[in-house]
Structures are given as structure tokens and as C-alpha cells.
Amino acid sequence: MSNADFIRGLADIGAWGVSFHDDDLMTFGAPESQRRAELDAFKKVLDETGVVCSMATTNLFWHPVFKDGAFTSNDRNVRRYAIQKTLRNIDVAAELGAPTYVLWGGREGVESAASKNPADALSRYKEALDFLCGYVNDKKYEIRFALEPKPNEPRGDTFLPTIGHAMAFINELEFPDMVGLNPEVAHETMAGLSFFQGVAQALWQGKLYHIDLNDQKIGRFDQDLRFGSEGIKDDFMLVRLLENSDYNGPKHFDARPYRNEWGNGIWDFARGCMRTYLALAAKAREFDQDPRVKEALSAASVPELAESTVGSYSTATADRLLNEQFDVAALAARGYANEALDQLVIDRILGIS
Ligand SMILES: [Mn+2]
Structure with missing residues (x-):
């Protein structure tokens, strides 16, 4: 199925917006003319369907060039290339009107603790964020950054592993007001932490810029399950928290269908995420009025x-x-x-x- 088919399908089942990695939209390494044509095709289908581009992000984890990290690779040229790739996609995000730019540091970490000085890695991470904020300010884009913490996978130990680590890191940045969080149910749950408590603190600190909703069992690989399919009580409390807060960003599902699912099952999956969120929001209202x-x-x-x-x-x-x-x-x-x-x-x- 093409990107256009996916967007039309999502529009048909009532989705409001979509997000993208640069490489999902424009073929990695393709000539600029081809990338421009791919971007224009995406814009055309957004126009046709009325679906909004709510968030953009960079794929800094798939290509082997990033196997040692992107902003924190030990190789300075890899770090410079990672920032260049991000700057180029920030231009695309601005063109599409995406107000939030997510940074998930999938490869920013280690297996061997001896392989990186963590203080140097954090300094390089900060340097990258400060540079990206400087670029957005220079270009006068209306974009804020949202860090997505994750404890491990694909790296053994990831830098900025939890909501708490990321919020403390933001205080060290040059433009802390431009950087907040994109916490994800699965990522905090993998670490055995309460996603509800993490999101509540992010809200309290004014740092919930975006949210990735899915589901997860504690202690497993990153499952990215359909929202509401596992921790239904935690999900109820999370939805009640979001609905009673001043968070007005997207309810963004970063999830995937079961691996044994087939063609039509992806639409059951996508409908299920939205259906369960809305049902829990209704139940939260009933709860608070009882x-x-x-x-x-x-x-x-x-x-x-x-x-x-x-x-x-x-x-x-x-x-x-x-x-x-x-x-x-x-x-x-x-x-x-x-x-x-x-x-x-x-x-x-x-x-x-
Ligand atoms: Mn995510």
C-alpha cells in the first residue's frame, strides 16, 4: 500500500492527522527532484483528504551509518551528518505546517559502557539540540521539539532513558522553552515505571508537548501494542489525566498491528486505538460526575x-x-x-x- 492509500484509509476511519519520518516520505539518498515529487504527492493527498500533518521526525536509527549513534556517535562526521539530515527535514516539517518535531534517540546509547564518556555524549546531545533550536529561531519557524525517552532497544542502554532524565536534561539547554517531551506508553512501561505518574509530572512542569499512545507489558521488548489492549486500568487513568488537563496537542498513536495481522487487520487496529481512547474519555467523564x-x-x-x-x-x-x-x-x-x-x-x- 502506498503512503497515499494509508492516508486515504486513515481519513476514511476519521483520523485527524498523520506524522512522518523523513525516510517514510522521501526515498533515502534519492535525487532531490525525486524527493520533491514524493513530498508534493504527500501534500496533494493531505489537501484532498483534509488530514493534517501534526508532527515530523528524523529517521536517525535505521541506516547503518547511525549504528554508533547519531548526535552522540563517536565519529564527528556522523554527528554532523545527523544534524544536517535533521535540519533538512525541519524545512520539510515547516513546509507541511507541523508544529512539533520529535527526537527519538534510538541509537543514542551504548552496549559497552567503556565505549563513550557519558558526559561527552550528553554535551554533544545538548550541542545538537541547541543548534537545532538556533536553526528554527533563525528561520522563524513555529516549531517546538519533543524528546522521546526510551530505556533500551535497539541500544543496550540509551541516553535520556526516562521522562525524568529528559526533563532534567532540558534544563541544561540553551532554549529550554523550545524543548519538551513526547513520552510513550510502551517506553516507560518497559522500564517498569508508571506512565501515568511520568505524564502527570510532565504536565506539572509544562513539558507535555506531544504524546505517543500505545500499549505494553512490563519487562518485554518494545511491543507498540494497540492502545488500550493491555494496561486498561492504567490507560483509563491516563485518558482521565489528559482529558482533565490543559494538554491540547494530538492524541498520537505510535503503535503497530499484531505481527500476524493481514491487510484489513491494520484498519481494525487503527479503529481500535481511537475507539478505546474515546470510550475511556467517556468513562472518565462518567467517573468524575458520579x-x-x-x-x-x-x-x-x-x-x-x-x-x-x-x-x-x-x-x-x-x-x-x-x-x-x-x-x-x-x-x-x-x-x-x-x-x-x-x-x-x-x-x-x-x-x-
Ligand atoms: Mn514513539
């Missing part, structure tokens, strides 16, 4: 966590706190009614009342 849930949240003191604990420091507030009497036995004895609250989550997912 008076029993409001009572259970109150019994668990959930609203109380939104109240300030001590306020700003002053000598007076410190003196008041130091002189306060606490009934520690009573505080220790109370319950938090989490079982009842959590059962309401399960009841809502199961659709029982």
Missing part, C-alpha cells in the same frame, strides 16, 4: 492534597508550626478508604454499577 466517586474521593482526602501545607516560610509561620500539637495516634489510626475508591475505578471500567 456522586459516589465524589464521596469516595472525599473519604480518601484527595481534595485535601490540593490545600497548602504550611504556606511560605516566615519566622511567624515556623513558630506557629513548632508550637502546634498533633494527635499522632489519631493521625496514625485513620484510614484512607483507597479500596472503596479504587473499586469505583474498576466498576466504571467494567461498566457495572
Whole structure:
């Protein structure tokens, strides 16, 4: 099936947008005239279908030139080539109006820890990001970058392995406001981490620029399963978090059909991702409107966590706190009614009342 067939098929089942790697769209290493024709064909089908180009990214992992890394390859010319390949595709992203440019450092890592000084690698990663931001500013493009963390695969140990590592790294960049995150369900789950907690912190820090939705079992290879097909309770909480947040970026599915699927199955897969997201969003609204849930949240003191604990420091507030009497036995004895609250989550997912 051609790219045009895929886009028409996605438009038919109600998809709003598509994303692309440079090499998906334009043949790697082809003459500029051929690449231009391929890009124009893509633009034409977007125009015809009304499908939006929501995000662009560079393939810096497939070609063997990147086997030791792209922005962090030990070979300086590979690093320069990786940045050149990215700059060229940023021009394409701007031409297509993609507001977000994702960077997944699939090859940025090691098998042998002796093979790279991690501090040098992070410095080169920062240098690349600073340069890309400088280019976007120079060209006056309306583009922000989103880093996609992943703990391993295809490398043994990847640089910027988790949401937390990536957010801390962004603080070291020259243009931290231009760089946020594209966290992916499968990647955090591979590391055994809670994707919900990671996304919640990214939102809290104003760094959720994009999101890759799929599904995954802990401790496996990168499965990229249909959204909602595995961790249904985690997915419910994630959708509720996104729907109740100010995140207004794409709900982007970076997933693939089961490997034994055939032609028509890819459309079952694509419909399933969207269907489950929308169903969970409806269930999240029901959950939040249920008076029993409001009572259970109150019994668990959930609203109380939104109240300030001590306020700003002053000598007076410190003196008041130091002189306060606490009934520690009573505080220790109370319950938090989490079982009842959590059962309401399960009841809502199961659709029982
Ligand atoms: Mn992804």
C-alpha cells in the first residue's frame, strides 16, 4: 500500500492527522527532484483528504551509518551528518505546517559502557539540540521539539532513558522553552515505571508537548501494542489525566498491528486505538460526575492534597508550626478508604454499577 492509500484509509476511519519520518516520505539518498515529487504527492493527498500533518521526525536509527549513534556517535562526521539530515527535514516539517518535531534517540546509547564518556555524549546531545533550536529561531519557524525517552532497544542502554532524565536534561539547554517531551506508553512501561505518574509530572512542569499512545507489558521488548489492549486500568487513568488537563496537542498513536495481522487487520487496529481512547474519555467523564466517586474521593482526602501545607516560610509561620500539637495516634489510626475508591475505578471500567 502506498503512503497515499494509508492516508486515504486513515481519513476514511476519521483520523485527524498523520506524522512522518523523513525516510517514510522521501526515498533515502534519492535525487532531490525525486524527493520533491514524493513530498508534493504527500501534500496533494493531505489537501484532498483534509488530514493534517501534526508532527515530523528524523529517521536517525535505521541506516547503518547511525549504528554508533547519531548526535552522540563517536565519529564527528556522523554527528554532523545527523544534524544536517535533521535540519533538512525541519524545512520539510515547516513546509507541511507541523508544529512539533520529535527526537527519538534510538541509537543514542551504548552496549559497552567503556565505549563513550557519558558526559561527552550528553554535551554533544545538548550541542545538537541547541543548534537545532538556533536553526528554527533563525528561520522563524513555529516549531517546538519533543524528546522521546526510551530505556533500551535497539541500544543496550540509551541516553535520556526516562521522562525524568529528559526533563532534567532540558534544563541544561540553551532554549529550554523550545524543548519538551513526547513520552510513550510502551517506553516507560518497559522500564517498569508508571506512565501515568511520568505524564502527570510532565504536565506539572509544562513539558507535555506531544504524546505517543500505545500499549505494553512490563519487562518485554518494545511491543507498540494497540492502545488500550493491555494496561486498561492504567490507560483509563491516563485518558482521565489528559482529558482533565490543559494538554491540547494530538492524541498520537505510535503503535503497530499484531505481527500476524493481514491487510484489513491494520484498519481494525487503527479503529481500535481511537475507539478505546474515546470510550475511556467517556468513562472518565462518567467517573468524575458520579456522586459516589465524589464521596469516595472525599473519604480518601484527595481534595485535601490540593490545600497548602504550611504556606511560605516566615519566622511567624515556623513558630506557629513548632508550637502546634498533633494527635499522632489519631493521625496514625485513620484510614484512607483507597479500596472503596479504587473499586469505583474498576466498576466504571467494567461498566457495572
Ligand atoms: Mn514513539
